[in-house]
Amino acid sequence: MENFDALEILKSYLRYPSVSTDKDFHEGMKGARDFVSELLKNIGFSIELVDTECHPIIFAERFVGEGLPHIVLYGHYDVQPADPLNLWESSPFQPEIRNGRIYGRGSADNKGPTIVHIGALHKVLSEQPDLALNITYVIEGEEEMGSPSMPKFFDRYAERLSKADMMFVSDTGSPTTDQIVITTALRGLVELEIKVKGPKSDLHSGIYGGAVYNPLHALSEIIASLHNKDGSVNIPGFYEGVSQIEQWERDELKRYPMNLSEYKSMLGVPGFYSPRGFTPLEAVRFEPTLEINGMGGGYQGEGTKTIIPSEAFAKITCRLVANQEGDYVQNQVVKAIEDRCPDGVEVEVRRGCFANAYSIIPPNKSESAQCSDFLIDAFSFTDSSISKEFKKSPLYLREGGSIPVIADFKNRAGLDAIMVGLFTPEDNLHAPNESFDIGLMQKATETFANIFRSLGKRK
Numbered sequence: 001m002e003n004f005d006a007l008e009i010l011k012s013y014l015r016y017p018s019v020s021t022d023k024d025f026h027e028g029m030k031g032a033r034d035f036v037s038e039l040l041k042n043i044g045f046s047i048e049l050v051d052t053e054c055h056p057i058i059f060a061e062r063f064v065g066e067g068l069p070h071i072v073l074y075g076h077y078d079v080q081p082a083d084p085l086n087l088w089e090s091s092p093f094q095p096e097i098r099n100g101r102i103y104g105r106g107s108a109d110n111k112g113p114t115i116v117h118i119g120a121l122h123k124v125l126s127e128q129p130d131l132a133l134n135i136t137y138v139i140e141g142e143e144e145m146g147s148p149s150m151p152k153f154f155d156r157y158a159e160r161l162s163k164a165d166m167m168f169v170s171d172t173g174s175p176t177t178d179q180i181v182i183t184t185a186l187r188g189l190v191e192l193e194i195k196v197k198g199p200k201s202d203l204h205s206g207i208y209g210g211a212v213y214n215p216l217h218a219l220s221e222i223i224a225s226l227h228n229k230d231g232s233v234n235i236p237g238f239y240e241g242v243s244q245i246e247q248w249e250r251d252e253l254k255r256y257p258m259n260l261s262e263y264k265s266m267l268g269v270p271g272f273y274s275p276r277g278f279t280p281l282e283a284v285r286f287e288p289t290l291e292i293n294g295m296g297g298g299y300q301g302e303g304t305k306t307i308i309p310s311e312a313f314a315k316i317t318c319r320l321v322a323n324q325e326g327d328y329v330q331n332q333v334v335k336a337i338e339d340r341c342p343d344g345v346e347v348e349v350r351r352g353c354f355a356n357a358y359s360i361i362p363p364n365k366s367e368s369a370q371c372s373d374f375l376i377d378a379f380s381f382t383d384s385s386i387s388k389e390f391k392k393s394p395l396y397l398r399e400g401g402s403i404p405v406i407a408d409f410k411n412r413a414g415l416d417a418i419m420v421g422l423f424t425p426e427d428n429l430h431a432p433n434e435s436f437d438i439g440l441m442q443k444a445t446e447t448f449a450n451i452f453r454s455l456g457k458r459k
């Protein structure tokens, strides 16, 4: 096998502007897809390009033999748009190295971590070309668009994927470059839009004020009813299935390298508001939420305009935790809103998408873990490899964000995920001057090489 100069390879990968949401970047998408496919081909993978309505999914496989350990890796070759361009210190698609970091759109999310995985595979397969490990690598091109093609992909590929033992994902974060987090849960998501309709057009508030229900008043009342005074969500059944937090999770979080005053100044808030007996750092991981993302209606211009608006709207999303059912929660929220709409106005609720949460209880942390022997070993190899390379044992934490496709891998193909976080807060994901720490990249490559070697020795 040829030499693998990970930094040069990552630079080349970053030069393809693979912005999935913008048609002008079609060539960049193709370039990135071909480039990463070629890397996998060079280390012995066979490549299938799975057609979708938009950007093909790379389904790469290294199959050595029936009955051998089989892992799945997941990543994405698309990136966020680079705007606003004027805030970049170097061009987003002309990668540059400064102060131990490689700068470029996608360097951390998700091209850097992909090169970590491929670099580790290259290393191990150069030493042991017949490594006894079957590997499937799925790299999609629509992650930044919300993975719209993945449901159809699972229709066709879930059965093949279900033959694997588990999966690895590195599309999550860690708090610092030496404190690696293994993410044990991702929140789910429910989207809704409410419209409250009153008179057929805006009305003069002097001539008609007192005769009709103002849609903005009605909407405010509905919205205010969705939470209790203590901040908990006031919707029947909302917390159904939400499990108790185990003590190890709270203990683990105490090792998180950030205190509350740092957190407060990072967020720029005068105080915290965390309901139901959770600290702020706990609440963002352990609790489901209902959030008003936007609200509007009526006159928004300068000065006063004496009207009763004809309609008012609000956008709502809920974050869900493990064991909540996305469609059930969505129905309960819709029902509560409809029930609470006062007479004199009408409410219309548009349902957006929903995604379930994902969670795994790591076997080394709790007796309630239900893992296969293979997964127990995979966790143990991952833990010891991280401890060895980063000189600190990993933290096992739930994450507030959502990667819906991970729950789909579990629900459609039965695969549990070990999520090793390789982003850090300095990486500026989705923002100008995205970068990836080169030291972390090297240590993570060694870590994954150790994991793959150990899995290959497992009989």
Ligand SMILES: [Zn+2]
Pocket: 076, 109, 110, 143, 171
């Ligand atoms: Zn990502």
